[in-house]
Amino acid sequence: MKTPVVIRKDYVIYLELFDNLLWFHTDIFKWSAEIKKKYRLDLAKLEDLVDMPLLAVVDVTNKKLTKFAESFGWVVKGQMVLNNGNKALIYASQA
DSSP, X not given: OOEEEEEOSSEEEEEEEXXXXXXXXXXXXXXXXXXXXXXHHHXXXXXXXXXXXXXXXXXXXXXXXXXXXXXXXOEEEEEEXXXXXXXXXXXXXXX
16 A cells, blocks of 8 residues: 655655565656755655665656656666556666
């Protein structure tokens, strides 16, 4: 189950423990350079508090989300096939 761990008016960050791995999700409601700065601080704090890498699944057709993950220094650790048949990359934080 996704559990909200950072709740802001412009975004919510969730963690989900599945198969002994921590999966990362975000809902973004508004985005700007200032919001990105706050998001980066929240994400850094979260990564500091969690002693294992956070993982995120990104559909390879979603170039915007791929760029987003890489802009935060996340790296590709694997790949998988989604239910719709698309290939997805598994990104991991640097924790």
